[in-house]
Amino acid sequence: MPVESNSGQFNFRKASAEQNALDKGILTDAANLSNQAWDTASKANTERKQAASSEPSSTWLQLGGISHHLDRSRNFNEQNWGIGIEHKLSKDNAFAIGEDSSIAIGQYRNSIRQTSHYALYQWKPLHVGPVDVGVMAGFVDGYRLNNGRPVPLALPMASIEGRNLGVNIMCLPKMKDVSAVCAMQFKVRY
Numbered sequence: 385m386p387v388e389s390n391s392g393q394f395n396f397r398k399a400s401a402e403q404n405a406l407d408k409g410i411l412t413d414a415a416n417l418s419n420q421a422w423d424t425a426s427k428a429n430t431e432r433k434q435a436a437s438s439e440p441s442s443t444w445l446q447l448g449g450i451s452h453h454l455d456r457s458r459n460f461n462e463q464n465w466g467i468g469i470e471h472k473l474s475k476d477n478a479f480a481i482g483e484d485s486s487i488a489i490g491q492y493r494n495s496i497r498q499t500s501h502y503a504l505y506q507w508k509p510l511h512v513g514p515v516d517v518g519v520m521a522g523f524v525d526g527y528r529l530n531n532g533r534p535v536p537l538a539l540p541m542a543s544i545e546g547r548n549l550g551v552n553i554m555c556l557p558k559m560k561d562v563s564a565v566c567a568m569q570f571k572v573r574y
């Protein structure tokens with residue numbers, strides 16, 4: 385934009401310098417706004433990552449456990465070590481019943497010294513202090529029921545979970561040649 389000088393003539397150099405300064409100011413303002421938006425997005429991303437890293441994993445490594453049989457006259461195996469995976473389902477999962485559902489698969493050395501495999505669905509909607517209470521349902525094999533083939537089961541259960549360590553507690557009624565038993569399964573957050 386030309387600027388008139390004192391002599392009445394247009395000073396194109398001065399006008400060009402003023403336009404450049406104006407353009408530079410606009411560009412500087414745009415750059416500042418862009419940097420602010422970038423800083424805000426970067427800060428939000430960092431906060432999201434920190435929140436995600438502070439949230440515990442929803443997957444547990446199950447390590448088998450110990451049991452106590454009510455029939456003490458027989459020599460049941462009460463060190464039931466094994467390995468499995470337990471995964472908490474997100475509430476958006478089609479198989480989840482709310483936020484308190486998980487699935488588990490694994491194997492362990494059972495009370496009659498056979499290898500058992502299990503596939504379970506766990507639902508623990510009751511929360512009493514640090515204890516989550518509910519039911520598990522699924523299949524287990526390795527017992528003398530159904531000739532060792534998988535049998536359905538549904539049992540009450542409870543869990544106590546810390547940040548990295550937890551236990552599942554369950555009790556089973558007497559089944560054929562196995563006495564009533566209460567068991568504790570140990571788990572580590574994976």
